[in-house]
Amino acid sequence: MMTDEEWERESFRNHLAVLLRKAYYDARKNGKRMTHDEQEFEENEDINLRLLLDDIMKRRYKPSRGTVHIVNKPVKREIFAAPFRDRIVHHLIYNLVYPWWDRHFIYDSYSCRVGKGMKMGYDRLDYHIRSASLNYARPVCIVKLDIQGFFMSMSRARLLELAIRGLKKQYMVKLDSEEYKMLKFLWTQIIMDDPVKGVRVVGKRSEWDDLPPEKSLFNQPPGVGIVIGNLTSQLLSNIFLNELDRFVKYRLGYKHYGRYVDDFYIVVTAEQLPQALRDVKAIEVFLKSMGAKLHPKKRVVVSDAQGVEFLGAYVHRGYILPGKRVTKNFRQACKDVESGARDVSSVVSYMGHVKHFRHKKFTAKAFDAAAWEYRY
DSSP, rough: OOOOHHHHHHHHHHHHHHHHHHHHHHHHHTTTEEEEEHHHHHHHHHHHHHHHHHHHHOOOOOOOOOOOEEESSOOOEEEOOHHHHHHHHHHHHHHHHHHHHHHHSSSTTHHHTTTHHHHHHHHHHHHHHHHTTTTSSOOOEEEEEEEEEEHHHHHHHHHHHHHHHHHHHTTTOOTSHHHHHHHHHHHHHHHHOOOTOOOOOOOOOGGGGSSSSGGGGGGGTTTBBOSSOHHHHHHHHHHHHHHHIIIIIISSSSSEEETTTTTTEEEEEEETTTHHHHHHHHHHHHHHTTTTTOTTTOOEEEEEETOETTTTEETTEEEEOOOHHHHHHHHHHHHHHHTTTOOTTTHHHHHHHHSSSHHHHHHHHHHHHHHHHHHH
């Protein structure tokens, strides 16, 4: 006959098996079979899920070694890819903690949140400009700032502290529960793992030659930096910068504030601008206390009459236009389709994106309308 403790543990094991199965399906990317290790895991999915379950229950789980490669679009950066087994664990953690964190993030945090994204980001900036200017009855200014080397500069110890602090609040009356203990263990394993150790480089090392040192984990001191792209990394970035969000909104008192990953803005009246510029110093001090710093070359102060670029869009008074990168890529896609280098679906995809902007003149300049009418 099982003791109460053994019964509780067995009950949790069954519960965790269900959670892992859901995380597994989530990690399968809607049924697509993309990677070799994903296919390998699926060949014996029941056995592999049971082994993963045992490793988590017995606290033997450790992140596996992944791969790293360079991508050049939209900008050159370093991408670490976690093995499929670890991506299941990422989804497991995310499914259990994201709903709680989402309720505690500020409304104007847009990145990697259900129902939000880039479009909401520039739409909300447009809203804040209209609101602060009383529907353009008075001039306002936009102070736009960026954190330098954000993912590469995060202290993993500080990040673990914030994640566990949130976990304790989430499980306030259940700190002795198996689920809390498991999540605390998994967060520690994921956050404190050194992704560079044992990683397999895909491609040539020479591809890193012109990548700025602050954009590579290979150049960071021990205990600093997390990978870009993991589901948990996206959530952790919001957990980390939730501290900044609350500092700017509630300590400094800026109502018209928004952030997408490490790119954020404050909208103020012309009279408030001198104070806002002084508060940029306070933001610098706050970020320094967290081991981060503002990018010295990405500080923009403009009036609403000039318009401001944010998340690939130009936000002007009463309308939004595509930004430089979208414009360049869309024009190149049109040229590639004309030459036969690309399928027309690439242009259709861009059209679906630019329809959110004032786009008629933009699309007319990107390709000859008469030629496309003839083509169709």
